[in-house]
Amino acid sequence: MAVIECVPNVSEGRRTDVIQRLADSLKAVPGLRVLDVQSDAAHNRSVFTLAGDAEAMVAGIPKLFEGALAAIDLRSHKGEHPRLGAVDVVPFIPIDGVTMEQCVQLAKSIAADVAARFSLPVYLYEDASSNPARKNLEDIRRGEFEGLAAKMAQPAWAPDYGPATPHQTAGATVIGARMPLIAYNINLATDRLDVARKIASAVRMSSGGLRYVKAMGIPLEDRGIVQVSMNLTNYEKTPIFRVFDLVKREAERYGVQVLESEIVGLVPAAALRQCVEYYLQLEGFSGAQVLENMLRSHHEA
């Protein structure tokens, strides 16, 4: 069975009854699992982590829009986090047995559906967008709800779906598909912050490094060492092992050793399998050979 992750961000982080009602409506959808709900009162925003197949997403996401649009009026919404819509952003993330292209199609199909159903402008972003100026969430959201009418008046900001003017209470929504993020840090056996910063600069895309790496050099003051702290935004195209080997090589140039590395939070199993395949020069290996996966598929059959 295909597993897609979906992480909708909703502009309500204070009224717990509203948040609970939205979560309950998602939990009632067959095949849709609500893995996590994080609400932040200062941000006045809630992040739902959902998992399921395309069918569950098609059934569940419009319900979330229906509940959120009925309960949220952005004209009176205040919070520290930038937002454009009552349902602000909805990324679909391929996890298992599903391609990025299938997540892009799903994002477009749900975008068309909610735009028509709720007369809501929808922008596509990340892998779902084919417009380079409208790939980054920050670019689309700049100006926020309050600046949306003026922004949408420009031809360059006509939405991908729905009306060319903002929804009166719900603004607009950004829907798309992206790879899972991996938070990956490499600790160096030195206290030289300049070395960590030079290595970060060498490996990150923004200064000439690998395409899907964001990196900075920071001190770990309690340990007297420094760290290259990274986000890997597409492990299929910029795999962990290539980042590790490059950081290690750059460190050698300064006579510095890699002390250890760490993965913070979650990582897809495929990103680990990539590393095993690389270092062991493994040919013809598939995730179906992992014993636990066989047990799982039998369990679900």
Place this chain on the structure above:
Amino acid sequence: MAVIECVPNVSEGRRTDVIQRLADSLKAVPGLRVLDVQSDAAHNRSVFTLAGDAEAMVAGIPKLFEGALAAIDLRSHKGEHPRLGAVDVVPFIPIDGVTMEQCVQLAKSIAADVAARFSLPVYLYEDASSNPARKNLEDIRRGEFEGLAAKMAQPAWAPDYGPATPHQTAGATVIGARMPLIAYNINLATDRLDVARKIASAVRMSSGGLRYVKAMGIPLEDRGIVQVSMNLTNYEKTPIFRVFDLVKREAERYGVQVLESEIVGLVPAAALRQCVEYYLQLEGFSGAQVLENMLRSHHEA
């Protein structure tokens, strides 16, 4: 939830009704999954692959003995595969959330139960045995059912549980705990069989190499290359990466490159995580960080 694998071998591979009845009785046990049943008529033997927690094993395995002992009479059993008992061998294998020590205790408890219930002699083997002369299945089974009465007359072959004489129709049973086997091959970019054989000899325990490696050098004639073909019998103590690095180093000594490696069949996820942790110098990583595992635990909750 703990996952234990159990692979009982039963001395019946021809009467499909008997084999089906045994499988059905196992499928009826709550929490016990029958992943696979392989029967071989020439061997006159069936291998059941089961998964479940300790409770499911305690409920299910005695049912298998009850059915097998009622249906099988070894006095009239013929087959190519050596066998000592109607239920010949029952290994318990730790897969997930369970230690080897817990599998050893489970093996002993089920051994005591079936020995008492069916007046059946039971030998412990592999990790469940503390007697070096009675760790290997081949040593315990030597002489087979036909030689069992004479063998058991020797004090060294008193069983661990049950009567000191064979069961008239069911012989004796070997029960124990062992790690999962990993079939791991490394292909060399050469046609020199002598090199593959020298490397096999260097890495395998029997000629001075790593403790949990069995290895031989073989030609892959259709491809014009050679292979170091291995079984890794305890990946926790002799991990895949150490075997790979040692083979690679030995190959260099003959000016030979590693072309690729391959895992044949199933591998526990932990054996792959070990490799990632080693090559990436990963600290503080746990299987709970693998995204699919989080999805799974939510699914089962």
